[in-house]
Amino acid sequence: MQRGAFHVAGLWKKRITDMTGRLCRRWKPNSEEMCGGIRHPITDVTDLKVVDIGKFAVNEHNKQQGHAAALKFVKVVRGSKQLVAGMKYELTITAAADGGADKTYVAVVWDRPWMKLRKLTSFEGPVDLKGKILGFWNL
Numbered sequence: 001m002q003r004g005a006f007h008v009a010g011l012w013k014k015r016i017t018d019m020t021g022r023l024c025r026r027w028k029p030n031s032e033e034m035c036g037g038i039r040h041p042i043t044d045v046t047d048l049k050v051v052d053i054g055k056f057a058v059n060e061h062n063k064q065q066g067h068a069a070a071l072k073f074v075k076v077v078r079g080s081k082q083l084v085a086g087m088k089y090e091l092t093i094t095a096a097a098d099g100g101a102d103k104t105y106v107a108v109v110w111d112r113p114w115m116k117l118r119k120l121t122s123f124e125g126p127v128d129l130k131g132k133i134l135g136f137w138n139l
Helices: 002-027 048-065
Strands: 039-041 071-083 087-097 102-112 117-127
Touching: 048 071, 048 087, 048 102, 048 117, 071 102
Parallel strands: none
Antiparallel strands: 039 071, 071 087, 087 102, 102 117
């Protein structure tokens, strides 16, 4: 009985994988780029959409932390994007605290523009530019 259940589950997995592949080919039929899974570096960090997502990340972090103006967005240093039921952006951002020096943070934002949905999924930092979180253990 269990063998049959595994067989049915395997068939569903294959069917879903086949459907996903067909959707990806329709999305970019003449492209060698795979649909989903691969992260692509953002080459222009001054692009208005990238800057907008960086500002969103800082503002959303401030709201979640309960201080409306704790950090002020300065710029996006680097980033990558990945297609995952929308676009996932991982951005290294420079932001400044009120009257403080600029510090670097890493934010992950999930963007689904057709649903008007943008969500901050993670905001870490301050970090050094290698991506390590700074803390007392790094002193």
